[in-house]
Amino acid sequence: MAHAYTPGLKVIPKTVVHKTRQLPLKGDVVVKKGQTVTAEDVVAKTDLPGNVVPINLANLLNVEASEIPELLNRKPGDKVEKHEIIAETPGIFGMFKSKAHSPTSGTLEAVSKITGQAIIREAPIPVSVQAYINGKVTEIIPDEGVEVSTTASFIQGIFGIGGERRGIIKVLAPDTETRITEAMITEECKGKVLICGSFLTHKAFLKAQEVGAVGVVVGGFNYSDIKKIVGYDIGVAITGQEETDTSLIITEGFGEVCMAKHTFELLKSQEGKSASINGATQIRAGVIRPEIIIPLEGDEKFEEKKAELFGLDSGTEVRVIRAPYFGMLGEVVEMPHELQRLESGSLARVAKIRLYENKKEVLLPRANLEMIEKI
Amino acid sequence: MKPEAIKSILATDCGSTTTKAILIEKQGDEYRLVVRGEAPTTVEAPFEDVTKGVLNAVKEVEELRGRQILDGDQIMSPQKDDKGVDIYISTSSAGGGLQMVVSGIVKAMSAESAERAALGAGAIVMDVIASNDGRLPHEKIQRIRHLRPDMILLSGGTDSGNIKGVVELSELLRAANPKPRLGINYKLPVIYAGNKTAKKEIEKNLGEVTDLSVVPNLRPILERENLGPARDKIHDLFMEHVMAQAPGYKKLMAMCDAPIMPTPGAVGEIMQVIAKKEDITVLGVDIGGATTDVFSVFRDLETREPVFNRTVSANLGMSYSISNVLASATLPSILRWVPFEIDEVDLRNRIGNKMIRPTTIPQSLDELKIEQAIAREALRLSFVQHKEFAVGLKGVQKERTISDAFDQSGSGETLVNMMDLDIIVGSGGVLSHAPRRHQSARMMIDSFLPEGITQIAVDSIFMMPQLGVLADVHEKAATEVFNKDCLLRLGTCVAPVGSVKPKKEYMHISFTLPDGRKVDRSYKLGEMELFEAPYEPIEAEITPGRGVDVGSGPGQTVKTTIYGGLVGIIIDARGRRPFVLPENPAERVKKLQEWSKAIKEFEDK
Numbered sequence: 001m002a003h004a005y006t007p008g009l010k011v012i013p014k015t016v017v018h019k020t021r022q023l024p025l026k027g028d029v030v031v032k033k034g035q036t037v038t039a040e041d042v043v044a045k046t047d048l049p050g051n052v053v054p055i056n057l058a059n060l061l062n063v064e065a066s067e068i069p070e071l072l073n074r075k076p077g078d079k080v081e082k083h084e085i086i087a088e089t090p091g092i093f094g095m096f097k098s099k100a101h102s103p104t105s106g107t108l109e110a111v112s113k114i115t116g117q118a119i120i121r122e123a124p125i126p127v128s129v130q131a132y133i134n135g136k137v138t139e140i141i142p143d144e145g146v147e148v149s150t151t152a153s154f155i156q157g158i159f160g161i162g163g164e165r166r167g168i169i170k171v172l173a174p175d176t177e178t179r180i181t182e183a184m185i186t187e188e189c190k191g192k193v194l195i196c197g198s199f200l201t202h203k204a205f206l207k208a209q210e211v212g213a214v215g216v217v218v219g220g221f222n223y224s225d226i227k228k229i230v231g232y233d234i235g236v237a238i239t240g241q242e243e244t245d246t247s248l249i250i251t252e253g254f255g256e257v258c259m260a261k262h263t264f265e266l267l268k269s270q271e272g273k274s275a276s277i278n279g280a281t282q283i284r285a286g287v288i289r290p291e292i293i294i295p296l297e298g299d300e301k302f303e304e305k306k307a308e309l310f311g312l313d314s315g316t317e318v319r320v321i322r323a324p325y326f327g328m329l330g331e332v333v334e335m336p337h338e339l340q341r342l343e344s345g346s347l348a349r350v351a352k353i354r355l356y357e358n359k360k361e362v363l364l365p366r367a368n369l370e371m372i373e374k375i
Numbered sequence: 376m377k378p379e380a381i382k383s384i385l386a387t388d389c390g391s392t393t394t395k396a397i398l399i400e401k402q403g404d405e406y407r408l409v410v411r412g413e414a415p416t417t418v419e420a421p422f423e424d425v426t427k428g429v430l431n432a433v434k435e436v437e438e439l440r441g442r443q444i445l446d447g448d449q450i451m452s453p454q455k456d457d458k459g460v461d462i463y464i465s466t467s468s469a470g471g472g473l474q475m476v477v478s479g480i481v482k483a484m485s486a487e488s489a490e491r492a493a494l495g496a497g498a499i500v501m502d503v504i505a506s507n508d509g510r511l512p513h514e515k516i517q518r519i520r521h522l523r524p525d526m527i528l529l530s531g532g533t534d535s536g537n538i539k540g541v542v543e544l545s546e547l548l549r550a551a552n553p554k555p556r557l558g559i560n561y562k563l564p565v566i567y568a569g570n571k572t573a574k575k576e577i578e579k580n581l582g583e584v585t586d587l588s589v590v591p592n593l594r595p596i597l598e599r600e601n602l603g604p605a606r607d608k609i610h611d612l613f614m615e616h617v618m619a620q621a622p623g624y625k626k627l628m629a630m631c632d633a634p635i636m637p638t639p640g641a642v643g644e645i646m647q648v649i650a651k652k653e654d655i656t657v658l659g660v661d662i663g664g665a666t667t668d669v670f671s672v673f674r675d676l677e678t679r680e681p682v683f684n685r686t687v688s689a690n691l692g693m694s695y696s697i698s699n700v701l702a703s704a705t706l707p708s709i710l711r712w713v714p715f716e717i718d719e720v721d722l723r724n725r726i727g728n729k730m731i732r733p734t735t736i737p738q739s740l741d742e743l744k745i746e747q748a749i750a751r752e753a754l755r756l757s758f759v760q761h762k763e764f765a766v767g768l769k770g771v772q773k774e775r776t777i778s779d780a781f782d783q784s785g786s787g788e789t790l791v792n793m794m795d796l797d798i799i800v801g802s803g804g805v806l807s808h809a810p811r812r813h814q815s816a817r818m819m820i821d822s823f824l825p826e827g828i829t830q831i832a833v834d835s836i837f838m839m840p841q842l843g844v845l846a847d848v849h850e851k852a853a854t855e856v857f858n859k860d861c862l863l864r865l866g867t868c869v870a871p872v873g874s875v876k877p878k879k880e881y882m883h884i885s886f887t888l889p890d891g892r893k894v895d896r897s898y899k900l901g902e903m904e905l906f907e908a909p910y911e912p913i914e915a916e917i918t919p920g921r922g923v924d925v926g927s928g929p930g931q932t933v934k935t936t937i938y939g940g941l942v943g944i945i946i947d948a949r950g951r952r953p954f955v956l957p958e959n960p961a962e963r964v965k966k967l968q969e970w971s972k973a974i975k976e977f978e979d980k
Binding site: 049051052053054065109110112114115117119121158159222223224226233234235236237253254255281283321322323324326342343344345346347348364365367368370 | 701720738
């Protein structure tokens with residue numbers, strides 16, 4: 001391998017963000033290419049096939065399944081109403097009839113004479129997709145969705161919970177090291193995306209939820225507190241569907257970890273601006289990171305610079321992503337070629353890092369370093 | 376080409392993150408692994424062509440071997456002079472592997488047989504839908520709609536039985552109209568392997584909405600499973616549909632001389648070949664970042680025929696799913712293996728951080744010990760799942776004689792008999808790349824708790840998948856390389872079963888090591904000791920204490936041949952059934968440290 005390259009999280013003051021907004025099934029795109037949209041605008045919509053409700057008519061009427069077709073009041077393809085009689089036995093002299101009522105409104109889709117089962121499909125479920133960010137429609141995916149683009153500040157976190165939200169940036173921490181406690185969250189936080197420092201207590205998060213903050217961005221958070229919020233253990237990092245109105249974005253990792261200075265400074269410089277955030281995370285093939293997008297108005301002609309993917313090399317700024325120096329920032333001083341034996345006994349490729357915090361030079365496995373991506 | 380004329384074999388395994396290539400060459404009369412190369416897998420953007428990663432891995436093999444195999448982006452075949460290879464084969468688990476939903480009428484019978492067929496073929500089973508699974512019909516439909524499998528295996532009913540149950544399942548499937556995971560322009564493959572008399576109705580219900588294949592019933596009578604045809608069909612459809620949808624696989628399929636097999640399916644193949652050839656029982660485990668696979672070949676309780684089983688614990692792994700190990704095992708279970716005191720919140724945060732940064736490695740010794748403690752629990756839990764699944768057929772009526780009246784064994788009893796087990800083979804990062812082999816042996820012993828006399832080995836570089844496909848093409852080459860290059864023999868674990876009072880003798884062993892040293896030792900309950908010895912036969916005499924069993928029954932002496940290895944002969948007198956760790960934390964830490972020292976887990980830094 002010519003270069004060791006561990007991509008880091010993106011923290012970019014100005015870039016062009018492209019977001020694909022797609023329907024789960026084919027449907028209608030309701031905007032045009034070049035159209036300006038706001039985050040809340042619907043860009044595409046469709047109807048999902050309705051839920052299906054099976055009902056065993058043979059069991060209900062106490063007859064053989066093969067007799068069912070003759071006892072139907074409605075044919076497959078007919079509309080049916082809830083509680084409507086869809087099949088009945090002739091009874092004795094028209095009396096003592098057994099009746100089967102439809103459990104729901106919809107269409108009688110199929111009836112089986114082998115099993116006596118009828119399938120009723122409910123009305124289609126309308127689904128729409130919003131633009132999510134203020135911007136312009138730059139691409140139409142026929143029948144499926146659009147691409148919305150905007151010039152924005154773009155920041156990725158490492159882990160998050162909760163889905164897409166939108167709110168005004170409000171900086172709560174004076175610096176990257178401050179722990180945010182319950183008392184620091186006030187009514188003024190309502191509708192805001194709160195920028196915190198190194199740590200947020202569980203009680204502080206609850207308070208943020210209570211006052212109606214739309215999001216919290218913080219350096220570190222206790223892993224055990226995640227369970228207290230969502231009610232279950234997150235065993236595999238696939239999130240975004242949690243039932244919380246306040247999305248949480250962790251920028252560095254679990255535990256108390258100062259937010260990276262450039263992340264904090266960038267967020268601070270955007271205070272008062274509107275941001276679109278999403279806590280959705282997926283750490284496997286097709287990686288999804290939680291994100292904060294702050295559209296920059298009046299910069300429509302900005303031309304995007306491509307990030308250059310240099311390998312890890314002398315002078316590269318890195319973040320240590322595992323104990324014992326977890327969370328510390330530093331600079332690569334040297335990249336020894338030979339494998340080195342770690343304290344654990346493993347042989348690994350290492351890099352010599354000068355840590356900013358204590359000016360110490362340490363040898364660390366390259367696998368435990370993350371490049372800081374800047375443009 | 377005749378098998379004996381084959382001079383060289385190139386085999387790749389395209390994993391989710393790494394593509395591994397091995398080159399096997401005939402040296403004299405035997406086949407040996409000569410070099411191994413690897414490169415990142417290129418299924419995802421920006422490359423979206425699996426063959427790029429394959430070619431990169433092969434290039435590394437070329438460089439290391441110093442001879443040409445590639446001509447541009449083609450593998451030169453057959454071998455001419457020093458160029459090219461005679462056979463090229465591959466396995467794949469990239470893009471999430473093979474994901475299936477299986478369905479049957481009775482959860483413990485046809486649905487379980489269907490699950491066994493799917494797992495044996497190398498699939499991850501996303502859900503088992505059964506008529507009696509406790510869910511209401513509309514809940515089953517919702518579930519099927521929500522899942523997007525690669526294919527569905529539908530079974531149910533014996534060949535002369537009622538067709539209603541399985542037709543009802545097909546109606547639910549039809550109503551759910553499931554969509555395939557990859558690609559929107561083809562129909563979802565469904566395999567029907569149930570009651571043959573229902574075939575017409577199944578075709579009527581599913582023929583149009585799905586791509587239906589009908590194969591012979593996988594449970595034609597209650598007493599017999601016939602999983603072969605369903606497994607073969609799964610492999611065919613995996614090639615035709617799933618692989619064909621993944622980027623670059625059409626090219627890869629054209630390059631290969633044999634069908635591409637799902638990686639775990641191939642591992643199963645080689646384990647069965649070895650078990651059969653050497654007439655041994657085998658327990659294999661592959662612990663990865665996201666999942667842990669357990670394979671076993673044990674003997675049927677009645678017929679004594681070898682029975683293969685595979686389970687996949689989809690969310691027990693050492694990186695992506697490490698937090699799920701914590702959730703499933705609970706913190707106290709992990710802590711019981713950590714040989715020092717640690718703050719609970721700190722431990723949880725460390726585990727969470729490994730989940731979100733899965734490629735990091737332990738730098739400090741303490742971090743390594745924590746990771747190996749978690750691995751013990753991941754392995755233990757995967758094995759618990761395996762034991763529950765590797766059972767005899769359920770629902771089978773047995774004729775009982777008066778002599779069976781007091782025997783409570785019924786159908787569905789686990790086939791896993793640790794006392795009968797000959798060898799444990801481990802693979803996967805945490806076992807294959809442990810800084811000392813002693814640690815790998817300890818992890819496997821602690822989590823599987825072998826009983827009696829059991830050999831321990833690791834697959835040093837996880838070659839089993841490639842050898843599995845090779846076994847289909849060239850069994851001699853596959854078994855030779857497996858024994859000589861793939862398996863690293865670590866040694867033998869001697870672990871008596873049962874308990875004695877604290878100061879009584881638990882076992883006594885005597886043997887002569889190959890270097891002439893004589894060993895004649897007695898052990899108390901709770902002791903461990905290691906004798907360094909090479910992989911050579913050693914005649915040993917083991918006498919367990921009163922009521923304690925080491926293979927021949929309580930208190931009975933065993934005279935047998937044991938083998939050393941890279942670690943040696945491990946005496947594990949800590950007890951089995953029960954195996955107990957001290958409850959008191961300080962006492963537990965002391966014991967763990969004592970055992971580590973005895974087995975030399977963390978020495979020779």
